[in-house]
Amino acid sequence: MNYKELLAQAAELDRQIAAARETEAAAALAEIKTKIADFGFTVEDVFSAKKTRKLRELSGPRYRDPDTGATWSGMGREPLWIKGKDREAFSIMGNLFDA
Template sequence: MATYKELLARKQELDAEIEEARRVEAEAALASVRETIAAFGFTPDDLFGTRRKSRSVPIAAPRFRHPETGETWGGRGPRPRWLKGKDPEQFRVGE
């Protein structure tokens, strides 16, 4: 029966062989892919698809402004702390 150190040494040898085999096969696969791309004239969009444009929600124009800090709020989403418990009309920005 092999000792622990002998098994570790064999494992290191196998790991090195595995990595070398992976590198050689990866190079061959990449060469094949490049050859196919060139033969058919594929573009990056053909290979990876096109990016979808993000559907962004338009930013609301500021409707309320804190007089001291200048912070603004467009009226969407949760009410800011500086407006809690206060009448928002006193902070309304002129139209």
């Protein structure tokens, strides 16, 4: 086979793929519509994004860098200024009681 013949085959396959997709998509959509009607689903039932995870309460800063004043809540990646160090030394609550 030469290049032009392969291109012609590719074009024919693309046409067949598009036709098969159209036929199968129409059948799938008809089935979905039937299921929605059978069970009485609403748009919200079908398309709503239910959140399964509870969102954490927003907490204020728990640690402060005395040099820059930068704060960190203790959640997520450790900032470089506290990484590998004793967190108690940077605790905001601990500092409130020292005064």
